[in-house]
Amino acid sequence: MRLSVARRTVPAMRPARAAVALAAALALLSPAVPAGAAPERGADRDRASERAARPALQVTTRVAGLSHPWDVQELPSGSLLVTERQPARLTLSRPDGAKRTIAFPTGRIWTSGETGLMGLAVDPAFGQNRRFYTCSGWRKAGGGHDVRVISWTLDGAERRATQRRTLLRGLPTTSGRHGGCRLLIARDGSLVVGTGDAAVGTNPRNLRSLGGKTLRLDRFTGKPWRTNPFRKAANRTKRYVTTYGHRNVQGLAQRRDGTLWSVEHGSYRDDEVNLLRRGGDYGWQPVPGYDESVPMTDQRLPGKQIAAKWRSGRPTIATSGATFVYGRQWGSYAGGLWVAALGGERLVVMKFGGKGGLRSTTRPAELDGDFGRLRTVTQRRNGDVLVATDGADGQGRILLVRPRG
Numbered sequence: 001m002r003l004s005v006a007r008r009t010v011p012a013m014r015p016a017r018a019a020v021a022l023a024a025a026l027a028l029l030s031p032a033v034p035a036g037a038a039p040e041r042g043a044d045r046d047r048a049s050e051r052a053a054r055p056a057l058q059v060t061t062r063v064a065g066l067s068h069p070w071d072v073q074e075l076p077s078g079s080l081l082v083t084e085r086q087p088a089r090l091t092l093s094r095p096d097g098a099k100r101t102i103a104f105p106t107g108r109i110w111t112s113g114e115t116g117l118m119g120l121a122v123d124p125a126f127g128q129n130r131r132f133y134t135c136s137g138w139r140k141a142g143g144g145h146d147v148r149v150i151s152w153t154l155d156g157a158e159r160r161a162t163q164r165r166t167l168l169r170g171l172p173t174t175s176g177r178h179g180g181c182r183l184l185i186a187r188d189g190s191l192v193v194g195t196g197d198a199a200v201g202t203n204p205r206n207l208r209s210l211g212g213k214t215l216r217l218d219r220f221t222g223k224p225w226r227t228n229p230f231r232k233a234a235n236r237t238k239r240y241v242t243t244y245g246h247r248n249v250q251g252l253a254q255r256r257d258g259t260l261w262s263v264e265h266g267s268y269r270d271d272e273v274n275l276l277r278r279g280g281d282y283g284w285q286p287v288p289g290y291d292e293s294v295p296m297t298d299q300r301l302p303g304k305q306i307a308a309k310w311r312s313g314r315p316t317i318a319t320s321g322a323t324f325v326y327g328r329q330w331g332s333y334a335g336g337l338w339v340a341a342l343g344g345e346r347l348v349v350m351k352f353g354g355k356g357g358l359r360s361t362t363r364p365a366e367l368d369g370d371f372g373r374l375r376t377v378t379q380r381r382n383g384d385v386l387v388a389t390d391g392a393d394g395q396g397r398i399l400l401v402r403p404r405g
């Protein structure tokens, strides 16, 4: 049994299945069965991957000198684009390590508390259209502020961003608390937006508010996405809503089987990882006022509330950005959802079965406690993983993670 050497691992597998898993693990030794490939295809293979080797991880600093880096994405040139929440800066790090601040209207970004320059997505056709997308606080021309999703183009010299279009405005804000906001371009080309409830108790369940939701839209026109569950609603805001009843969505990820997942911060309990279903109610409704004593998924609400696939219980670890990581070099970490934790100052690799059931959670020792708060995780095209740390005042970093070997 290799279970005993799995440091800090909580296997969700029942002992009765061990014999089956052992047989599957032996089958995995055949090179014809790549570890980590399409884990949703078969439960046996999934269980087998639990037993595959966990590679030792090599962690180095790829970019230093950042302030609250919030998201990082790779460009086709190999340069990394980084959003820094506060002070609302867009930074580029070239493959040779040279770093520069992109000319960008930082002064228009509203920064307060948890809100600033946040989510970032790079267009799949960036090589042709040079587009990328941000979600950020925004100072309205006539005073006041909201959170907006905006498309930009980056010039060929990678020095200047030009605003193309405000795709979505009016995401609610109050003090800056619970401002969201994560972006993901799904494989069908839609732009998915994970939002926060702005610490207003009625927002998550109000389908005329963009707060406490996942939203989906056309990344070129900003129109509601064609498969949205309420796309025919009379109310325009409602047409954007994909799921509701969220507290503060900090992570969005798509698995190879096409399923979409969100990661969100719990209250005093229960950070959650949710498998998103169109039109689903995820059960956060902290009223009257902003009463955080209610459950993160309150089944007493009318209708059906969808339970989380993973929850932290108590204490919370403030789970944030996440991505499904693939590639056989990652051994049993492959196919897992790699989740960054802020308060917990760790990375957690969660393995889920084909139907979304939790199989195991692992805390790689190499990314546990040594780098402060971890904000998000991204996988590069070459398979390497990038992890953003949340350091303030130039202490934030982008870490490069590879299997040691």
Ligand SMILES: [Ca+2]
Pocket: 245, 272, 282, 283, 284, 296, 297, 298, 306, 308
């Ligand atoms: Ca929930």
Ligand SMILES: [Ca+2]
Pocket: 298, 299, 300, 301, 302, 303, 304, 305
């Ligand atoms: Ca109910």
